[in-house]
Amino acid sequence: xxxxxxxxxxxxxxxxxxxxxxxxxxxxxxxxxxxxxxxxxxxxxxxxxxxxxxxxxxxxxxxxxxxxxxxxxxxxxxxxxxxxxxxxxxxxxxxxxxxxxxxxxxxxxxxxxxxxxxxxxxxxxxxxxxxxxxxxxxxxxxxxxxxxxxxxxxxxxxxxxxxxxxxxxxxxxxxxxxxxxxxxxxxxxxxxxxxxxxxxxxxxxxxxxxxxxxxxxxxxxxxxxxxxxxxxxxxxxxxxxxxxxxxxxxxxxxxxxxxx
Amino acid sequence: xxxxxxxxxxxxxxxxxxxxxxxxxxxxxxxxxxxxxxxxxxxxxxxxxxxxxxxxxxxxxxxxxxxxxxxxxxxxxxxxxxxxxxxxxxxxxxxxxxxxxxxxxxxxxxxxxxxxxxxxxxxxxxxxxxxxxxxxxxxxxxxxxxxxxxxxxxxxxxxxxxxxxxxxxxxxxxxxxxxxxxxxxxxxxxxxxxxxxxxxxxxxxxxxxxxxxxxxxxxxxxxxxxxxxxxxxxxxxxxxxxxxxxxx
Amino acid sequence: xxxxxxxxxxxxxxxxxxxxxxxxxxxxxxxxxxxxxxxxxxxxxxxxxxxxxxxxxxxxxxxxxxxxxxxxxxxxxxxxxxxxxxxxxxxxxxxxxxxxxxxxxxxxxxxxxxxxxxxxxxxxxxxxxxxxxxxxxxxxxxxxxxxxxxxxxxxxxxxxxxxxxxxxxxxxxxxxxxxxxxxxxxxxxxxxxxxxxxxxxxxxxxxxxxxxxxxxxxxxxxxxxxx
Numbered sequence: 001x002x003x004x005x006x007x008x009x010x011x012x013x014x015x016x017x018x019x020x021x022x023x024x025x026x027x028x029x030x031x032x033x034x035x036x037x038x039x040x041x042x043x044x045x046x047x048x049x050x051x052x053x054x055x056x057x058x059x060x061x062x063x064x065x066x067x068x069x070x071x072x073x074x075x076x077x078x079x080x081x082x083x084x085x086x087x088x089x090x091x092x093x094x095x096x097x098x099x100x101x102x103x104x105x106x107x108x109x110x111x112x113x114x115x116x117x118x119x120x121x122x123x124x125x126x127x128x129x130x131x132x133x134x135x136x137x138x139x140x141x142x143x144x145x146x147x148x149x150x151x152x153x154x155x156x157x158x159x160x161x162x163x164x165x166x167x168x169x170x171x172x173x174x175x176x177x178x179x180x181x182x183x184x185x186x187x188x189x190x191x192x193x194x195x196x197x198x199x200x201x202x203x204x205x206x207x208x209x210x211x212x213x214x215x216x217x218x219x220x221x222x223x224x225x226x227x228x229x230x231x232x233x234x235x236x237x238x239x240x241x242x243x244x245x246x247x248x249x250x251x252x253x254x255x256x257x258x259x260x
Numbered sequence: 261x262x263x264x265x266x267x268x269x270x271x272x273x274x275x276x277x278x279x280x281x282x283x284x285x286x287x288x289x290x291x292x293x294x295x296x297x298x299x300x301x302x303x304x305x306x307x308x309x310x311x312x313x314x315x316x317x318x319x320x321x322x323x324x325x326x327x328x329x330x331x332x333x334x335x336x337x338x339x340x341x342x343x344x345x346x347x348x349x350x351x352x353x354x355x356x357x358x359x360x361x362x363x364x365x366x367x368x369x370x371x372x373x374x375x376x377x378x379x380x381x382x383x384x385x386x387x388x389x390x391x392x393x394x395x396x397x398x399x400x401x402x403x404x405x406x407x408x409x410x411x412x413x414x415x416x417x418x419x420x421x422x423x424x425x426x427x428x429x430x431x432x433x434x435x436x437x438x439x440x441x442x443x444x445x446x447x448x449x450x451x452x453x454x455x456x457x458x459x460x461x462x463x464x465x466x467x468x469x470x471x472x473x474x475x476x477x478x479x480x481x482x483x484x485x486x487x488x489x490x491x492x493x494x495x496x497x498x499x500x501x502x503x504x505x506x507x508x
Numbered sequence: 509x510x511x512x513x514x515x516x517x518x519x520x521x522x523x524x525x526x527x528x529x530x531x532x533x534x535x536x537x538x539x540x541x542x543x544x545x546x547x548x549x550x551x552x553x554x555x556x557x558x559x560x561x562x563x564x565x566x567x568x569x570x571x572x573x574x575x576x577x578x579x580x581x582x583x584x585x586x587x588x589x590x591x592x593x594x595x596x597x598x599x600x601x602x603x604x605x606x607x608x609x610x611x612x613x614x615x616x617x618x619x620x621x622x623x624x625x626x627x628x629x630x631x632x633x634x635x636x637x638x639x640x641x642x643x644x645x646x647x648x649x650x651x652x653x654x655x656x657x658x659x660x661x662x663x664x665x666x667x668x669x670x671x672x673x674x675x676x677x678x679x680x681x682x683x684x685x686x687x688x689x690x691x692x693x694x695x696x697x698x699x700x701x702x703x704x705x706x707x708x709x710x711x712x713x714x715x716x717x718x719x720x721x722x723x724x725x726x727x728x729x730x731x732x733x734x735x
Contacts, residue, residue, distance in 0.1 A: 042309070042342055042343070043307060044343055044389055044390065048342065055296075057294070061340060061342020061343070062342065063347035082341065082350060084340075084341075084350055086384065087336065087382070087384050088312075088385075089294070091296060091315055097351065136341065136347050138341040138347075140340045140341075143294045143296055144296055145295055169345075298558075298559070299557065316587070318559075318587050328629065375561075377628075377629055407514055407542040408557060410542060410555045410556065410558020411558070412515070413540060414531060414533075414538070416514060416516055450516070489517075492514045492542060493512050493514070496556065497512070
């Protein structure tokens with residue numbers, strides 16, 4: 001329980017702080033809130049991770065099931081990423097089918113995993129054109145205090161690191177592990193009063209004119225980006241954000257994505 | 261509920277997880293785990309992991325569903341897709357709709373709805389990992405979350421299931437027992453008055469087995485009530501202890 | 509020491525003393541809230557959480573949410589909105605016409621008001637306090653209304669300390685909104701201390717700790733200035 005600045009003046013409050021070179025809770029502009037990653041915590045899932053960034057909390061579960069390949073990629077497994085913004089997590093979330101926010105969240109998480117080629121899809125093929133493994137990545141948001149994207153993306157790759165292929169359940173034999181080939185990490189920044197804030201919390205997201213998510217791989221290359229919000233960004237801002245994003249991703253990768 | 265199969269569920273008078281017939285699985289309760297919710301509770305019963313959040317009282321939408329004299333209770337039980345062996349498709353299905361209704365009605369007798377005309381009191385229960393007894397775990401968590409949200413109630417509600425495996429009436433079935441057992445009977449109860457606020461049964465029980473099972477479940481609800489109450493009381497005594505320590 | 513109770517806990521046999529936060533069944537008093545028992549003439553349970561519910565006589569800080577002639581609809585940090593009649597404002601002036609209400613109070617203006625009436629349907633009528641308009645000056649913070657008594661302290665001891673040592677004007681409304689006026693640095697200090705009180709609300713010796721905290725802050729600051 002904390003001190004709340006009333007919604008309508010909260011934006012001014014965040015902006016005033018930023019103009020004075022400060023952030024809520026005394027955080028630096030380039031500083032993440034405290035991160036925690038707990039891996040392999042859901043027994044029914046083939047991989048799972050609970051990620052907290054400050055008060056934001058996300059649970060990602062990976063299920064692996066047998067299915068048919070897409071006809072244009074008969075020798076490749078399938079990744080399906082889904083995000084649920086369940087009403088438990090925020091007074092703003094409502095029950096019902098996925099809305100544009102949950103779809104965007106799922107797609108940005110998916111993009112990082114897919115484009116980094118972290119999962120070797122060919123290894124998921126059992127019988128070309130007939131049987132492949134389908135990897136379901138389900139993002140379950142539990143508490144929304146801003147920056148769901150980074151928490152969800154970190155949860156997804158952390159869950160995949162420990163993925164088990166359930167051969168026995170289908171009477172199959174084969175490799176039960178699937179090593180990841182890369183570890184994409186998403187870093188989101190918000191622009192508030194001309195300043196770049198890493199890991200915006202809920203209040204800062206609302207005060208921001210625009211946000212940029214930069215997803216980068218272990219070798220420092222990019223595998224996905226997404227700008228959101230109604231404001232514009234200048235070339236030098238975007239370039240700076242990409243540099244910060246890659247650097248922060250490196251720190252997070254070293255600290256939280258080492259093998260168990 | 262399937263007919264009893266060949267799988268033995270009781271060996272040398274003990275259940276597969278080593279429990280006696282009248283023994284609960286271990287229960288863990290944490291309160292106030294979510295920042296954005298008005299009240300919340302994380303609860304584990306054996307391998308079940310559930311989180312409950314309460315929002316409200318807040319304005320009831322849609323407006324035509326408002327009650328001018330009292331609050332409307334909304335209860336949504338939902339399973340995370342990865343909470344079960346075969347991935348569950350996201351969104352409500354017939355099972356979760358039924359469980360939500362039965363659970364909501366379990367709270368109808370205790371929530372003092374008349375204090376909040378036109379409002380909604382919303383309860384959201386997310387199953388993160390399931391191993392039978394999810395609806396009862398959800399009710400236990402919701403009860404604590406409602407108290408945490410400051411919703412006026414005459415009582416807490418406590419809930420547990422009994423069932424029959426290998427011909428024996430036992431308390432608090434696991435998934436293996438539920439899938440291979442002969443009956444399952446979840447109940448919810450107000451411990452202070454021994455009032456039953458939810459009851460379901462499926463499978464096969466004789467009248468005597470039913471009576472014995474009901475007594476067993478009611479006794480267990482008293483145990484669960486004590487755990488719920490202790491967790492709520494503890495929350496404020498603990499914070500004091502911590503602060504005292506900080507001062508030294 | 510305080511006693512924490514949960515809904516349904518037996519509190520007393522004296523049904524005639526049953527107060528707020530309790531209910532009577534078969535002549536006995538039980539708790540209906542998760543809260544702390546307070547025994548004076550009445551036996552009350554003071555809730556530890558929950559939304560603000562206005563009562564007649566409360567002084568609140570409200571935000572104009574909507575204009576709906578002849579009322580201003582006011583958000584008072586409660587599930588229920590309150591309303592302020594146009595006549596409340598226009599007393600002694602020319603009659604306010606439909607369409608010109610926003611010239612007096614506009615959407616998002618903050619006001620200090622008194623709750624005049626709450627009826628069974630939760631229709632809430634407000635009256636303006638003198639010095640009601642607070643736009644643009646100072647800072648407004650919101651805390652859970654259940655923590656307001658702690659910020660005020662026993663017979664006002666805490667708020668007195670706060671005002672003196674923080675060098676600020678501080679007004680605490682019943683609905684958990686607090687209006688602070690002072691220099692930027694002083695307002696920051698006041699906000700920080702209020703946060704401390706909110707987070708440690710149910711601990712003993714809080715007033716002393718807050719006093720010590722403020723004294724040491726001032727000492728450090730003076731030392732810093734000397735250097």
